[in-house]
Amino acid sequence: MPLRRLHTRLLLAVSIPLILVSTTLLPVLHVHMETRLNSLSAEADALLKVGQEALTRDINESLNYALAIAEMPGLRRYLAAQSLTTLTDQQYSLSDLSQLSNFLTTLISHNARYTKLVLIDNQGREVLRAPRSNKTGARVSGNLHVNTDYFIEASKLLPRDLYISPPGRNLQFELFGRDVIPVVNVSTPVFDATGERRGVVLLSLNWDYLTDALRQAMLLDQNANMILVDAQGRWLLDEGIGSIDTASFGGNFAALSPLYWQAMQQRNEGNATIDNHLLRFQTEDIRTQRYRSLAGTIFSDNADHPWKLGVTLPRPTWLSLFKEETTVLWFLLLTYGVAVAFGIFWSISSQRQRELRQAAQRHAYEVSDLYENAPCGYHSIDKSGLVVKMNRTELAWLGYSAKEVIGHINYRELITPETREEFEKAFQNVKDNQSGSAECTLLTRNGEHRHVMIQGSAYTRNGRFVHSRAMVFDLTERKQLEEKLRAQAMTDPLTGVFNRRYLQAQAKIEMSRARRQNHPIALITIDIDHFKRINDEYGHDVGDDVLKNFTQIVSDLLRQEDLLCRVGGEEFAVLLPNTAIEQAQQVAERIRISIEQAPTTVEYEGTQQALKVTASLGVTPIHVREKSLKPALKRADIGLYKAKENGRNQVILHTL
Numbered sequence: 001m002p003l004r005r006l007h008t009r010l011l012l013a014v015s016i017p018l019i020l021v022s023t024t025l026l027p028v029l030h031v032h033m034e035t036r037l038n039s040l041s042a043e044a045d046a047l048l049k050v051g052q053e054a055l056t057r058d059i060n061e062s063l064n065y066a067l068a069i070a071e072m073p074g075l076r077r078y079l080a081a082q083s084l085t086t087l088t089d090q091q092y093s094l095s096d097l098s099q100l101s102n103f104l105t106t107l108i109s110h111n112a113r114y115t116k117l118v119l120i121d122n123q124g125r126e127v128l129r130a131p132r133s134n135k136t137g138a139r140v141s142g143n144l145h146v147n148t149d150y151f152i153e154a155s156k157l158l159p160r161d162l163y164i165s166p167p168g169r170n171l172q173f174e175l176f177g178r179d180v181i182p183v184v185n186v187s188t189p190v191f192d193a194t195g196e197r198r199g200v201v202l203l204s205l206n207w208d209y210l211t212d213a214l215r216q217a218m219l220l221d222q223n224a225n226m227i228l229v230d231a232q233g234r235w236l237l238d239e240g241i242g243s244i245d246t247a248s249f250g251g252n253f254a255a256l257s258p259l260y261w262q263a264m265q266q267r268n269e270g271n272a273t274i275d276n277h278l279l280r281f282q283t284e285d286i287r288t289q290r291y292r293s294l295a296g297t298i299f300s301d302n303a304d305h306p307w308k309l310g311v312t313l314p315r316p317t318w319l320s321l322f323k324e325e326t327t328v329l330w331f332l333l334l335t336y337g338v339a340v341a342f343g344i345f346w347s348i349s350s351q352r353q354r355e356l357r358q359a360a361q362r363h364a365y366e367v368s369d370l371y372e373n374a375p376c377g378y379h380s381i382d383k384s385g386l387v388v389k390m391n392r393t394e395l396a397w398l399g400y401s402a403k404e405v406i407g408h409i410n411y412r413e414l415i416t417p418e419t420r421e422e423f424e425k426a427f428q429n430v431k432d433n434q435s436g437s438a439e440c441t442l443l444t445r446n447g448e449h450r451h452v453m454i455q456g457s458a459y460t461r462n463g464r465f466v467h468s469r470a471m472v473f474d475l476t477e478r479k480q481l482e483e484k485l486r487a488q489a490m491t492d493p494l495t496g497v498f499n500r501r502y503l504q505a506q507a508k509i510e511m512s513r514a515r516r517q518n519h520p521i522a523l524i525t526i527d528i529d530h531f532k533r534i535n536d537e538y539g540h541d542v543g544d545d546v547l548k549n550f551t552q553i554v555s556d557l558l559r560q561e562d563l564l565c566r567v568g569g570e571e572f573a574v575l576l577p578n579t580a581i582e583q584a585q586q587v588a589e590r591i592r593i594s595i596e597q598a599p600t601t602v603e604y605e606g607t608q609q610a611l612k613v614t615a616s617l618g619v620t621p622i623h624v625r626e627k628s629l630k631p632a633l634k635r636a637d638i639g640l641y642k643a644k645e646n647g648r649n650q651v652i653l654h655t656l
């Protein structure tokens with residue numbers, strides 16, 4: 001049981017500090033985490049804004065470029081001339097063409113963003129292309145663009161309206177022995193000065209170049225990744241990023257990263273946490289008003305718009321937080337270690353204290369039990385004798401409860417007046433700082449007497465008497481035993497009457513009283529006649545019965561102050577205080593007659609038999625001058641012998 005309690009305490013010692021430290025530090029770490037998440041969100045916002053600016057800045061410029069080119073007078077004239085049926089009608093010199101071609105080639109080749117510029121007439125025929133080859137100059141080819149989206153759409157537009165094709169739509173026109181480069185085609189109609197539609201200007205933009213600005217923006221944070229997808233879930237960047245596997249440009253982002261796609265599809269902008277990454281995204285629509293500084297309406301394939309532009313940043317984890325905040329971690333571990341060590345110390349020491357307390361309690365209980373239930377009494381009394389403490393044993397002897405005695409009864413009141421003096425003497429000795437003992441008689445509640453031996457000693461403090469503490473031994477049994485032994489020593493065990501020793505002792509007292517009071521005193525000796533015959537004839541047991549019957553008969557005849565004693569085998573004596581010799585003679589005669597007339601009923605050989613006995617008696621007065629009983633006994637015996645000689649069953653007085 002104590003071991004199980006220790007285990008529980010040790011468990012608490014380990015778990016409570018853990019809970020306390022955790023509940024104290026976790027909120028701090030939580031706030032820390034919140035701060036990190038807020039700054040992460042702010043960073044994602046900033047990155048998204050930078051990325052969006054980078055993407056749209058170049059597109060915006062290109063749109064304005066396309067519009068400016070479409071409104072060039074030379075270009076308008078050239079396209080107008082192309083619509084005439086004969087060369088002479090075209091009224092456009094070759095030098096003008098060369099000038100226009102050079103200008104456009106320079107314009108395109110000096111800006112890496114553009115891959116080509118194509119002039120297309122109203123029939124969809126390519127009438128001029130830049131950049132041209134250095135050798136061939138501006139190429140006038142017969143390519144037909146009549147089925148392309150940029151031609152079809154731009155042919156329907158009003159002046160200053162624009163059409164932007166989805167990125168990578170028209171790859172087949174960009175195969176010039178180079179790697180495939182995804183492009184965005186921007187086309188706008190060309191009108192001449194009279195407002196006549198003359199054709200279409202196509203400006204192709206290098207998509208990688210445009211999105212490179214976006215990638216550059218992500219270098220601000222090496223953990224940041226950019227997402228750009230169209231409305232169909234098509235990946236619009238060069239290659240996959242970080243944890244998002246999108247293969248390469250045109251890959252099916254919606255299928256490869258469904259969680260990201262679902263999150264971005266549900267709203268125009270917002271945040272989401274996916275795969276322990278923070279995603280910040282917004283809608284990007286290049287058809288919107290803000291691109292149209294010079295432009296009218298911008299058209300594009302509605303199915304591909306709007307795009308979704310997003311940025312992902314890895315969220316901080318508790319582990320990463322701990323790794324970054326090693327000081328916090330060490331502090332946490334140290335605090336926990338100290339708390340656990342303290343807890344274990346507390347558990348073990350409190351266990352030890354508990355064991356010591358239990359041992360002390362056991363010891364105190366044993367001492368108290370010994371005090372309360374000792375075979376002797378214990379008490380303490382103050383200077384005045386008032387009881388201040390008393391054990392159960394003594395209380396039981398006295399028949400009081402502790403409440404009734406302690407603080408209420410003076411110990412003197414519990415001692416009989418006859419023995420109180422001896423107590424006072426012993427108590428005074430104790431108060432004088434000695435030990436004291438007294439044999440006293442206690443008076444119990446129900447009036448009984450109890451003989452005790454009280455042994456006291458002083459309890460002092462700083463040399464001053466505080467109280468007396470005493471042991472009380474019950475002498476009642478001893479007294480009773482002594483009494484019994486004394487009685488046994490004075491009594492005949494067979495008949496219960498006193499013996500010769502008692503007769504002699506008592507005779508002395510009575511003789512002295514008789515002397516003092518001048519009273520006569522007499523003595524009778526009695527001997528049963530032929531008692532030997534009874535023993536011989538009926539057996540010793542019958543003889544005993546006769547002796548007992550004899551003493552009973554004699555005792556019944558005597559006064560209370562008379563003393564019957566057995567002085568020999570079948571020989572008895574009766575001391576008669578305050579009795580004259582004549583009266584003694586009469587008593588002797590009464591005894592003789594009673595013995596003779598009262599047979600003893602005995603059982604002999606299975607039948608009841610009445611046994612008659614007689615006795616011979618000698619009577620003598622005890623003289624005042626005699627100091628002992630001896631002479632009187634001798635005289636009475638002389639009378640008794642004479643009675644025997646004279647034939648027995650008679651009383652003979654012998655006075656001298």
Ligand SMILES: Nc1nc2c(ncn2[C@@H]2O[C@H](COP(=O)(O)OP(=O)(O)OP(=O)(O)O)[C@@H](O)[C@H]2O)c(=O)[nH]1
Pocket residue numbers: 494527528529530531532533535539540541542543544547568569570644648
């Ligand atoms: N049963 C019994 N017999 C006892 C006791 N004490 C003495 N006696 C017997 O008493 C008898 C005494 O006998 P004796 O002294 O010869 O005298 P007696 O037979 O009485 O004859 P007389 O005295 O001459 O009449 C003896 O036989 C003793 O053994 C006793 O306590 N019990």
